[in-house]
Amino acid sequence: MNQWLHSWRAAIRIARRDAWRSKGRSFLVLAMIALPILGVSAFDLTLRSSELSAEQRTERAIGAADARFRDAHVSGVPVYQDPAGEQTTPVKDYDNEPWPDGPTDVRKSIPAGSTVLTDSSGNAKLTTAHGLLLTEVRELKAADPVARGIMRIQEGRFPEKSDEIAATTHFLESSGLRVGSAVTARGFDRPYLITGSYELPNELKMDQVNALPGAFLAPYGKAVEKAGIQAPGVSTSYLVQKPGGFTWNAVQEINAKGVVVVSRAVALDPPADAEVPLFQKDGWGNYDTSMAANAAALAAVGTVVGLAMLEICLLAGPAFAVGARRSRRQLGLVGANGGARSHIRAIVLSGGLVIGVAAAVVGTVLALILTFALRPVLEDAMGQRFGGFTIRPLELLGIAGLAVLTGLLAAIVPAVTASRQTVLASLTGRRGVRRGSRVLPLVGLGAVLLGAAIALYGSVVSDQFVIVAGGSAIAELGVVAMxxxxxxxxxxxxxxxxxxxxxxxxxxxxxxxxxxxxxxxxxxxxxxxxxxxxxxxxxxxxxxxxxEARLPYGVVAALVTEEGGRDAAAVREAVERTFPVDVRADVSRIAVGKPGCEPWGGGKGCGRFEVIVPRANECPLWASSPDGSDPSEKFTKEQRRELSTKDWRCTASTGNGVYVEGGLLIADAPVLKILGIDDPGAAKALAEGKIVNFLKTQVDRKTGTVGIKLITDTEAADAAAQKNQPVPGEVKTFPAYQVPGSPLSYGVQSVLSPAAAKAAGLTTVPMGAYFSTDRLPDGEQRQKLDGEIAKLGSNVELTLEEGYVxxxxxxxxxxxxxxxxxxxxxxxxxxxxxxxxxxxxxxxxxxxxxxxxxxxxxxxxxxxxxxxxxxxxxxxxxxxxxxxxxxxxxxxxxxxxxxxxxxxxxxxxxxxxxxxxxxxxxxxxxxxxxxxxxxxxxxxxxxxxxxxxxxxxx
Known part of the structure; x- marks a missing residue:
């Protein structure tokens, strides 16, 4: 044993001396091995540092509270939830009944004697140094000890008065403001003073401001509603602190009142899956990564690591071989003085060991230094703060072991080759003549044939990509062997x-x-x-x-659907100022209810409209049935194939295009030219007050008209639709002009002139415009338009058709x-x-x-x-x-x-x-x-x- 240790110690000393003498070759091999080790070690350090403990996750979610209560929005019926409070569903199944969709008074479920903080969130467009910025407004008394950990103050302080706010550092960077600046919201002139900056540890790139409860969202909502703009939706939850906390049993009792609970006690000590009723319900389960997925991920990682090691060995092996040949006289002297072949192999292998160990040390140390130094940059890139600088010694040792293993593998073939040389050949410098192996090419040829057969089977017989990839990898390794x-x-x-x-x-x-x-x-x-x-x-x-093009080549669509098209005119002017516009066509949409309502309704006093498809024009495969059954089941396979590919009711289409509510545009004749509709009859019909239609399923063939239904009570309409009953609403009928053939109108199904809409008593609001251009706008023009729109602060759907890119x-x-x-x-x-x-x-x-x-x-x-x-x-x-x-x-x-x-x-x-x-x-x-x-x-x-x-x- 001692002799073996002494011989290896001597071999390592000789290898270390040779590596130092041949610095260039040694550095090359060391760099090849150390660079992958550096990358993998840095990735491991970053991944482990970014992982949060259960305590850290809970602190960032609910602060120092024992639980967060929130409404499940199921009208207070009992619900099931998962332990994390992320998945929830009513206990009862509502397959053939209307889904419960109503609020619940969460405060009634909070135990008496608890400390409660209200946490509300909404959105508002805040004034900035550049214009307007859509920002989340969060009303939470952040300075309260119960909320400690949710927000981390960076400068100044949290608000203490109703006219003060704090802002995230990302908001201050985006807005060009600073602590001490004043902020107002669009449609709400009341100023707020920024008293401090903070960050959300899990969302570093969030644009958010913090105000005291009731200081912003309620007065802002009243102000914008008074101005005819739909108020933003507000979501509210409650941070609750109670002696003893909330166990899983307590959470389930609160779930019976239609309330979801995120509990600290449950997060730190979650129940078994068998104790979670949600996971026992059909269609639900704990969707953690399965063993098969883990195995696939490990196989992928192993493949990448194996290929990287093979590549390094292929490149580093010749370097060791040349080093052994340049040292052949020294190796010959070892043999001449009684050294065995095992000693010569040990010397060459020690070269790989020495460089592998050096590469492992260098790569690991550099990874530690770089990851620690670049921690703020990595956190900003990932958008969240690390839980700490976490080092897993065993994992780093395993990665470092790959470097040592790679060095040894790269030196194996040179070591065997050097040990086979005679002492005389080594001392005289003669290389001798040695025939190449006849077995290796045959093995390689066999691997090529086997891999090709496997890949052919995977591509022709099986549908498994992994079979094709595996066969190709075997064939490639066979080529390497050949x-x-x-x-x-x-x-x-x-x-x-x-x-x-x-x-x-x-x-x-x-x-x-x-x-x-x-x-x-x-x-x-x-x-x-x-x-x-x-x-x-x-x-x-x-x-x-x-x-499929969304618009004709070079056409621009700039559409605004929020706030009743308040910024539509400004958006049109911005496009004309910055883009090479040829023709402009202003477009509007039908508004049902208040002018500030969004398309498809939603909110108090807001409705929607539908373009009626006559019953005779409905595709038999999709037509609704009174009993709610699938209508396609009435037909045979051959009939379904015939209907879906031949029947005009099922194949009628206007192509893929920019989304327009109901496929209906309120516009004049220029929009037809921009959409590429070259039909004089269409322009004439539009001027005569007819509705120009591109989708013939909407035209009643008996009367030659198109009907538009105005729905003011959206809740009643949704209930009727669920029961397959006629949707209530007022119907406006227009004489239709059906454009001949099946023209490609890029998603626009019909066009009605503003004059005809006004004559029919329809309320319209501006939506933007379509533009044709002389040439495609360049990058500078697009950036200028983006800047103009950013200053407006509007949510603009801007589409430029460039063709297939x-x-x-x-x-x-x-x-x-x-x-x-x-x-x-x-x-x-x-x-x-x-x-x-x-x-x-x-x-x-x-x-x-x-x-x-x-x-x-x-x-x-x-x-x-x-x-x-x-x-x-x-x-x-x-x-x-x-x-x-x-x-x-x-x-x-x-x-x-x-x-x-x-x-x-x-x-x-x-x-x-x-x-x-x-x-x-x-x-x-x-x-x-x-x-x-x-x-x-x-x-x-x-x-x-x-x-x-x-x-x-x-």
């Missing part, structure tokens, strides 16, 4: 090449121990890049074919650059090692009269040869998985399309288009530009003349 034999095949082309490339190719073939790993590393990177690039280009081609060009460029960098890096490493390994040959060339440029061209061709072989093999290996995945997707989409046909949901009898597209530009860049660039770069950085050296004595 790399030495394939390098030998490439060498046979040298007879037709000039001197320098022939010498480079011969050197690569003779020294497959350092050439094959570099080629394999390039192969792996390029194969992955080609696979992703092919798959991405194919998806892009499919997306282009399936793209491919998002894959940047992805393909990034992949090409990544593969190019890996290729150049691996080829450069191989070239540097080749120069160090073949210095004697270069001196021999110089001695026999070779010109100085031969050294430079030889270096360039050595780099180019490695890059070219890796790129060619990688490109061939990378296409297979992409094709397999696309074939699997095609089968899946065809099956889904067939199911839609059978169920009557398909709107076309055209099967899905799933193309396979090879990105020739990316392949050309990899096959031509990358090897050529690598060769030129190597030639440029190589010196023409080497250093003179005296002849070695033997």
């Amino acid at each position: 790399t030495p034999a394939l390098v030998g095949l490439f060498g046979r082309t040298g007879r037709w090449l000039p001197l320098s490339p022939r010498l480079a190719l011969r050197d690569a073939v003779r020294n497959r121990g350092r050439t094959a790993p570099a080629v394999a590393a390039v192969l792996a990177a390029v194969a992955g890049t080609v696979a992703v690039a092919t798959y991405t280009a194919s998806k892009d081609a499919q997306g282009r074919a399936e793209y 491919s998002k894959t060009s940047l992805v393909l460029l990034a992949l090409t650059v990544f593969a190019g960098l890996v290729t150049i890096g691996a080829a450069g490493i191989a070239t540097g090692l080749a120069q160090a390994d073949a210095e004697a040959d270069l001196k021999t060339l110089a001695a026999v009269g070779a010109p100085p440029r031969v050294r430079r061209t030889l270096s360039g061709f050595q780099c180019g040869v490695v890059a070219a072989m890796g790129v060619v093999l990688g490109s061939a290996a990378g296409v297979l998985p992409a094709i397999g995945l696309r074939l699997t997707e095609e089968r899946e989409q065809l099956r889904f399309y067939q199911e839609n046909l059978d169920n009557g949901w398909a709107s076309s009898d055209t099967p899905p288009y799933v193309p396979i597209v090879v990105p020739w530009e990316t392949l050309a860049a990899l096959l031509v530009a990358v090897p050529l660039g690598a060769a030129l770069l190597a030639a440029v950085v190589t010196r023409s003349r080497g250093a003179l050296a005296r002849r070695a004595a033997h």
Whole structure:
């Protein structure tokens, strides 16, 4: 045992000395191993530090209170909830009954003698240095000890008077205000003084202001309602503190009153799933990550780590091999003095051990320093404060162990090779002749055939992506195993090449121990890049074919639906000032109830309208039935397929477009021109007071009219709709002009002129405008418009139709650059090692009269040869998985399309288009530009003349 320890100690000392002597090579290998360790360790530290304990989560949610009570909005009926208070549902099932949707007086469920704080939230548009900013207003006495921990004061103090507020630091940054500034809200002139800044630990990017209870939301709501604007909705919960807290049994008792409770005691000591009634109810459950999902995640992580280690070993292994050859005389002396082969293997393996340990220490220490130093930046990027700087020593040791393992794995093959050399060959510097392995290529060929068969099965028979990916990975590993034999095949082309490339190719073939790993590393990177690039280009081609424009090319829609279109005129002017507008068409919408109501009603005094579809025009597959049953069940599979693809009532469509309530625009003839409707009859009909219709299912074929129903009582309408009864409301009828054919109107189903709407007694409010442009606005013009709209503070739905915009060009460029960098890096490493390994040959060339440029061209061709072989093999290996995945997707989409046909949901009898597209530009860049660039770069950085050296004595 002692002898074994002494021999390894001596081996480690020798390896440490050799690593220090060859600083350049050692630093290269150390950096390759340490960088992944740095990244993984930093990720682990960040992840663990961002995880909050149950106590920390509870403190940020309810402060120092024992519980938060909130209304479940189910009219006070008993509810079930999960322990966290995030999921809730009534105890009773309401499948065939109206859903309970009413408020509950939460205060009646709070135990007597409790300390209670009211916590209310709403929204308001606050004045800023730049204009208006939609901000959450939270009324909570934040300075109270019960609320401690919810908000963290950063500067100044929390409000103490009704005319004071505090603001989050993010709001102050966004608004350009500071502590001491005054703030007002739109439609509410009362000023508020900012007395302090605070942050929400879980939401650092939240724009929020804090006021005392009753100081802002109630008077603001009254002011805006008086101005004809719908008041914002306010949600209220209660922070409750009570001796003894609230156990799970107490929470369930309160649930019986229709109230949801977030309890500190339950959060710190949650009940078992069997004790939670919600999880026992059909359709509900504890949706924590399943074992299968965990296994899949671990498999994915293991695959990525394994591939990264393989890549490092492929690149670092030749460096150890060259180091062993340069130290062969020293290793020969070890053998000459009685050292066994195991001692030589130990010396070379110790090199990997020394560099692995150094990489582990450097990577871990740098990760600790960087994560600690960048903690504020990481917290801002994640949007929440860490619970603390958490270090898991065992996890960091495990990650560091990967570095040591990688170093040892990279040194195994060089160690075995060095130990097989005879003492005489080591002392004389002769390399000897050793035939390549005949078993490894056969194993690789078998893996290629097996992987291809698995991938083919996954793409043609099975629908599992993992089978295709697994088979492709096996095939790629088989190609890696065949790399030495394939390098030998490439060498046979040298007879037709000039001197320098022939010498480079011969050197690569003779020294497959350092050439094959570099080629394999390039192969792996390029194969992955080609696979992703092919798959991405194919998806892009499919997306282009399936793209539906929302508007005609170059058309802009700027729509405002809040506050009764108060800012519509200002938005129209802003678009005209900043964009190259050709034609402008102002549009309005029908308002039912108060002018400030939002579309589709909602709120007191607000209604909505519906464009009536006559009963005879309803699609039989979708028509409502009196008993509430599915109407499509009355038809056979063939009938459903025929109706969904042939019947005009089911296939009528105006295309995908900007959302407009009811598909109805109140506008004049210019909107027809902007939408591309070239029909003189439509403009004439609009001028005559008719409603121009693009969706013929809305036109009553008997009377030739379109009906618009005005619904003032939305609650009664919803109740009638649930019971499949006619919805009550006043109907306005207009003579219709049906545009011939099936014109593409981009979601607009009908257009009515403002004059006709006024004559019919309809109330309309401005909504914005549609614009056609002379040319697409550039980036600067878009930024100017965004700034103008931000100053208004309006919620504007701005749509600019640019046609199909491919998002894959940047992805393909990034992949090409990544593969190019890996290729150049691996080829450069191989070239540097080749120069160090073949210095004697270069001196021999110089001695026999070779010109100085031969050294430079030889270096360039050595780099180019490695890059070219890796790129060619990688490109061939990378296409297979992409094709397999696309074939699997095609089968899946065809099956889904067939199911839609059978169920009557398909709107076309055209099967899905799933193309396979090879990105020739990316392949050309990899096959031509990358090897050529690598060769030129190597030639440029190589010196023409080497250093003179005296002849070695033997």
